[in-house]
Amino acid sequence: MSTPTPHRPAGLTWTVLRLHRTALYAWGAALLATAAVLAWMYVIGPDARAAARSCAAPGAGRAACAHLQAIDADAIYANGLDLVATCVTYLMVPVAAWAGAALIGRELESGTAQLAWTQSVTPVRWLAAKLAVPAVVLTAGTTLAVLLNVWARGDENGDLAGDWFSLHVYDSTGPVAVGYVLAGLALGALAGLVLRRALPAAGAAFAAALVLHDVLSRFRMSLWPASTVTGQAALHLPSGALALEHGAVTRNGERLGNDLACVGLDRSTDISRCVERTGLADFWATYQPESHFWPLQLVESGLLLAVAGLATAAAFTLLRRRTP
Incomplete structure (x- = not known):
């Protein structure tokens, strides 16, 4: 009697995972390293905040602060968080290069994609699997890294x-x-799909990812209406606010932009003296409060998903035109 063969995973999903298992292992190792670093940051977080408070306390000497920042947990904590944040920020760049080179370009260049199309796999199903599998893996892993990052920041x-x-x-x-x-x-x-060669596709995808990130990061604070205040409130913006522009109005009614006169003065008498000395009648400021974090995030995320959707649609359109 013959021994039944064990069931093995099959199908396009398994094929994609097996073909790109090196990238999958690297992604898993990167997530484990990120989780380990952020867990360490969470553990030393209380000590880091205590060190920072001690340094900022009245009467703390420069020598004591320098000592704290040089060897204590606050510097390790800050540098660790910054390292992880930098890696997550630019994750799209290696992902784009890998997708252009290994995921698509190499298979078109070597002919393995065309071979798959002669079997039972249509070009559309092939591309759908090529995109869907890594999209799920990358979404799950990136979400986990973001949640751990927020958790470690306390x-x-x-x-x-x-x-x-x-x-x-x-x-x-x-x-x-x-x-x-x-x-x-x-x-x-x-x-x-456009270049059909691994190295040129990697370079083009790398450059496109950098350009996209640079453009959106430059204009992101314009994606949601900013708040504007006048009077003395313009001199003392809420904690955590990002000041976009400070301005003043002269006694003649002239509106001055990027004017920092009297900003930072606390006492009313000091503000009155500054107003009298500068000849200003009023102040205004435009800023993004911390409460706008989520609206800005959601709008930018929507734009990014639109870019991803348009690029995906263009890829399928191109594939259909190039294949019978």
Whole structure:
């Protein structure tokens, strides 16, 4: 009697995972390393915040602060969080290069894709599996990294963890991280189908990902209406706010932009003297409060998903035109 053969996974999903198992192992190792670093940051977080408070306390000497920042937990904590945030921020770049080179470009260049199309796999099903499998894996892994990053940051001490609007913090603590990764995957796949060669596709996808990130990071604070205040409130913006512009109005009614006169003065008498000395009648400021973090994140994530959708649609259209 013959021994039944054990059941083995089959199908396009298993084929994609097996073919790109090296990238899958690397992705898993990167997630494990990220989780280990962030778990360590969470453990030393209380000590880091205590060290930062001691340094900021009245009467703390420069020598004591320098000592704390040089060898204690606060520097390790801040540097560890910044390292992880930087890696998550630019994750879309290697993802785009990999998608253009290994996921699509190499198979078209070597002819393995055309061989698969002669079997029972249609070109559309082939591309759908090529995109869907890594999209699921990348979305799950990036989401996990973002959640761990937020968890490790604790109470968001800006001196240690960075301000919410700083480039690396903003990109690594919200859904835009997933949006950038999916956009990078789609751009890489499109580059692979257009160029049909691994190295040129990797270079083109790499450049496209960098350009996309640079453009959106430059204009992201314009994606949601900013708040404007006048009077003395313009001189003391809420904690955590990102000041976009400070201005003043002269006694003649002239509106001055980027005018920092009297900003930072606390006492009313000091403000009155500054107003009298500068000849100003009023102040205004435009800023993004910390409460706008989520609206900004959601709008930018929507734009990124739109880019990913358009690139994916273009890839399928191109594939249909090039195959019978």
